Amino acid sequence: MNQGDTAQIAVLACAVRADERRLLDALDRRKVSYACLDTRQLSFAPGSPPAAFPWQLVMNREIGQVRAAYAARSLQAAGVTVMNDAACIEVCGDKWRTSLALAAAGLPAPRTALGLTPQAGLDALDQIGYPALIKPLTGSWGRLIAELRDRQLASELFEYVAALPGPQSHLVYVQELIVKPGRDIRAIVVGGDLIGATYRIAADLKTNVARGATSKPCPPTPELAKLAIEAAAAVGADIAAVDLVEDRSGNLLVLEVNHRVEFSGFQHAMGDRVDVAGRIADLLIGRASQCQN
Amino acid sequence: MISCPVCDVAVAIPSQSRLSEILECADCRSELEILSLDPVTLALAPEVEEDWGE
Known part of the structure; x- marks a missing residue:
């Protein structure tokens, strides 16, 4: 595939960190033409692709979950193929939706419950047992995950959860602690x-x-x-x-x-x-070919 | 040589650096973002936001 065939590829990222650098280097080694777009500078209008957005295939490396999801939704609505796609980003970015997807596929996972209030979460933990974990529905890098050693600790911690601002904060995702x-x-x-x-x-x-x-x-x-x-x-x-x-x-x-x-x-x-960046680049290039056909 | 916008110590810019690439100042350990390449300009990289991650 020559450069002209793959000029429709764009990589979305607000920052080029080590992983993005590896991916871009892998595309360079394959002599693929692409654009690297800063998500902080993008805006979308419904109905049509932005005039300045001629790319057909986008690799979404935006580090912010919200920006990543909205960028993917907006681009797909305009007919652009996004990897990973918006539905995937939305499911993976929400622990409960991930749990539902895994359960629907019959895959093994720790016992998990979603309490629609902190009290309901506490009641659910009576079934799951202790020690357990409370995790934020969205979030990465282990942030705000807390171990609940017993019911008293859970009850006290959930009082803080109930005092948090925003309705989503009051949804309590709890999970069996696998040692x-x-x-x-x-x-x-x-x-x-x-x-x-x-x-x-x-x-x-x-x-x-x-x-x-x-x-x-x-x-x-x-x-x-x-x-x-x-x-x-x-x-x-x-x-x-x-x-x-x-x-x-x-x-x-x-x-x-x-x-x-x-x-x-x-x-x-x-x-x-294994060359992770190379494998991802190869997948992207292959998908670009499909977008053209 | 370009200076760190935080501590003013010279920052080595790797060859083939990229726009928006994140560097670390070897002296003060601040994360810096490359805002432009020709000429190279640096700024303190954005703080990690609540929804950042995988």
Whole structure:
């Protein structure tokens, strides 16, 4: 494919961080023509693509969930193909909607409930049991996740939740605490293929690399590969980082699916074994060809 | 050489830097954003917002 064939590709990002840099470098190595657009400068009007938006395929690397979702919705309404698409971004960006999608696909996950009020969440925890977790419906990098060791602590913490501003804050997402064996697993799926998996190791409950967890390669079993691929499909993701945890019996459960994959820790751990940015770039170029046809 | 807008110490700009790329000042550790490439101008990168992440 020559440059002219792929000039319709744009990459959306408000900042070029290490992962975006790798992706852009991968596109450069493939001699693909593309535009890198700053989402902070975009606006949309309903009904037609912006005159200055001639691209047919957009890779959405916007780091802000709200901007990412609205940009994808606006572009798709104008006939632009977005990867990942808006529906995927909206599902992955909402833990409850992710839980619903995983359950609909029959995939294993920790026992979870959504209380429509803090009191209802507290009642739901009586069924789930303690220790448990409360997680914000939206949010990343382990922010605002708290361990609830017993009912009294949950009751006290939910008083604070009830005092938070905004109706969405009063929806309480609670989940069985799976005691991790000092690690969880990140599996990256691109175009329906598992391209690799890493353990994310941390003594802390939160095993996010962004919080200092370290990564090392995880040999993917057939079970892991199947579950990761099915989880990505359940949320409609072309590109996904599926976070998995092993329970006490060694069974794998899906914790979440991330639509804007951060892969620096993964890539560092995997070294030359896999080129995440290259695989994503190849998928993007292949999809660009389909957009043209 | 361009200076860090926070601590005024010289910041090394990698070759083939990109617009909107985030750099870290080696001296004060501030995250800096490349606002333009020719000439290179830097500003303090935006603060992490509530909905940022994966």
